[in-house]
Amino acid sequence: MSRVIWLGLLLSLLGLFLSLWVVVPAPTFALLPLGVGAPEISPLLLVLNGLLWVGAIALSRLQRRPRFRQIAHSAIALSLIAVLLSSVPMLQLPSTVRRAEQSMREALGETYGASGEVAKTWRSQPFVWLDLMRGIPIPAQVLAESVEYAAADGTPLRLVKYQPAAAPARKMGVIAAIYGGAWRSGDAEENAAFNRYLAAQGYTVIALDYRHAPAYPFPAQLQDVQAGLQLIRQRAEDWGIDGDRLALIGWSAGAHLATLAAFQPNAIPVRAIVSYYGPVDLAEGYRSPPRPDPIDTRAVLTDFLQGTPDSRPADYRAASPITYVRPGLPPTLLIYGDRDHIVKPEFGQQLYRQLVANQNTAVLLRLPWAEHAFDAVFRGIGNQIALYYTERFLDWAIGQ
Template sequence: MNTAMNQALGADYDTKIPVELKANMRQQPFILTDVFRGISLQKTRHLTNINFASPAGVKLKMEVYQPAKVGKYPAIVFIYGGSWQSGNPSAKPEFNRYMAARGYTVFAIDYRHAPKYKFPAQLDDVNSALDFIRSHAAEYEADTDKMILFGRSAGAHLAMLAAYQPNMKGIRAVVNYYGPVNLTQGYNEPPIPDPINARAVLKAFLGGSPQQLPTLYQTASPINYVVDNLPPTLLIYGSRDNVVEARFGRQMYEKLRNKNTAILLEIPWAQHSFDSIFNGVSNQLALYYTERFIAWAVNS
């Protein structure tokens, strides 16, 4: 993982991270005592129930996590997973609190769910959230010239789609935790075993199969948006993931790496949603490199 970071960002990438920020970051990729005592989250401010849009009469809300001290901070926009069908901005708040305590304003956003609302409704909602964040940046102490899009699973898929749109402003980087990238292939080659019934999930999200809707599947696949000069991308997958297989992360990395800054970190024993255990081995590894990647991106 160190080698992957150094190859993509340069062996001296950590010199671009301010000393005061680095001092508050995790000092080792894995700390055994944290498995038992937990990872310190420290004091933050937390705002809830912020309505940012109401498409088709559906009230979409976000939560905001801020450092304890008033200021102006780089923004992390977090998008939850749940097969595009479930979830809410309150999901897995530990990461949001952790990053807020280290000098970021974190926006955890909502989006409409399939099957009632099909793609591109979810991407439209992410874009609405980004517009709201930009227009209310001063109120929430966010520097919208330094934004990171971060997503897990279905949320990572949406984060990549949003970050890779032409003329997207202020996005310094995108972080993808085990997100689907090639929906056509994901449908045609489902995992074995297939715990969530991948084909049923994709039909609910898009309204049919790739044989019925080939263009829509292409449009909804982040791998088809790879061009020059995209925001730097961090991809983290688990080798034992049977929901979104690591081969899709490798496929995305291979397409990105020739034209863009991209890092693939594959955790050998990890499964889907490995970061659900925040103080576990897999998440400690992911967190160590994720916070360094984000710090590099907003300070480069």
């Protein structure tokens, strides 16, 4: 029995340790996966901690020796604290969905959801317990093809094209997907689960590549995205896609490049933008980094722009999407976690306000428990909500 008591205490400590990251920001990059992952699986942690709490209570009642009873009481207290911490996202879930629904309806209209065949493949609810446990189903009937093309300076790049195995009767809408990685790392293979998920709904998803800083500073990345978009327009007939029904989606640095490319005065026309936690105002991001700052934001921006806002003010302005806000921009869905310690969420809120003030269609989806890159946990509570509204936003923009 003594071993059971000590095991119960150890498990209670483990549950508390994991649950702390639901509310405590990661101070270093090495700990960031805990800060990202714990909130996303918090419903499972809640169940685990609840079971440990009940088990500790049962053990305490079976103990006659004061020492073991005291250990059991400690396990009860630890598990109760863990229950309270891990319950935070679930308590925030109903109001989060209400706000998201209101924002979608205000921007897109009361009947923004589709009612045809496409809607049958959508998520039925913003959050599904079963998907958290088993994973979000991704149909296998998706073809992926790697295509080489050249960057603006001739450097070889590679895109990945995802299409449904059974081509629709009409040309497909196309989504250009741009990965993140602080403009320093990554490749077009990233976000494969997301890209396959959308391709299974009848879109062609083309994951673009770009050159990385510091070897290739800005504007190389923007030029490469523009070259990729131009290639999509040129190959539209060969690939069976409708180049006029083009949307851009990006994550972090990729979201920055997506909005920057779409906001340019001479941009290739796009129907919509989806920005997952994208940087908006780079000069202000340098001057006001997050606290804690696990990736060293100032070093990242210095690599990207080869200097500081004081030494290269024109480059910081040119590289900031907020610089180009004006009437007539594409409809934009902005998705940010309120606990983001890589890209501060107030920048997304600032972009949303300026877009709306300039009579643009914009939706802001805020996830109060979520860290940066929350959707890396594809089955997680935050990604489930983001997918639910992203698929409906894209259908409204390019599905028709």
